[in-house]
Amino acid sequence: MPLLLEQLQYNQWAMRKYVQSLHQLESSKLTQSLNSSFSSILETLWHMLWVEELWYERWQGHHVQQRFDPKAAPLLNEMQQRFTEIHEKQIEFLQHFQGNADLQKLSYLNFQNEKWEYTLSHLIQHLVFHSAYHRGQLATLMRQIGSVPPATDYLIYIDECGTTK
Numbered sequence: 731m732p733l734l735l736e737q738l739q740y741n742q743w744a745m746r747k748y749v750q751s752l753h754q755l756e757s758s759k760l761t762q763s764l765n766s767s768f769s770s771i772l773e774t775l776w777h778m779l780w781v782e783e784l785w786y787e788r789w790q791g792h793h794v795q796q797r798f799d800p801k802a803a804p805l806l807n808e809m810q811q812r813f814t815e816i817h818e819k820q821i822e823f824l825q826h827f828q829g830n831a832d833l834q835k836l837s838y839l840n841f842q843n844e845k846w847e848y849t850l851s852h853l854i855q856h857l858v859f860h861s862a863y864h865r866g867q868l869a870t871l872m873r874q875i876g877s878v879p880p881a882t883d884y885l886i887y888i889d890e891c892g893t894t895k
Contacts, residue, residue: 776803
């Protein structure tokens with residue numbers, strides 16, 4: 731449980747670092763067309779937020795049918811607020827399990843209405859790895875526009891924030 735909590739907290743810290751650094755960019759840079767999984771920095775960040783909200787809903791057993799729409803990205807300020815809200819909910823949800831996240835199985839329906847079941851710990855790890863993958867894309871996109879991405883290595887997080895252990 732402490733490691734899962736730390737993984738979520740690290741993910742949240744890293745996302746805050748990126749959102750804060752993106753506030754330093756001109757809005758035209760956020761929407762500039764670039765080559766990646768999504769066509770801009772803003773669309774990539776929007777995907778990351780959307781997925782965090784999707785998994786939180788799935789953790790609760792809710793069936794989400796609305797698919798990701800890259801063109802529906804809210805403004806950066808709204809995304810920042812929504813990241814804050816979803817991160818608070820994630821921590822609260824995990825703390826509800828009081829050490830049983832490795833045992834607690836959660837099921838959800840994917841977009842093809844197939845039922846999947848994993849432990850909460852596996853779902854949290856999936857979310858953290860997904861975010862790390864896309865933060866790497868954000869770093870590359872930021873470099874393409876001449877910006878320097880924030881340093882979000884895990885050990886930097888440990889140095890800055892300590893550990894939950």
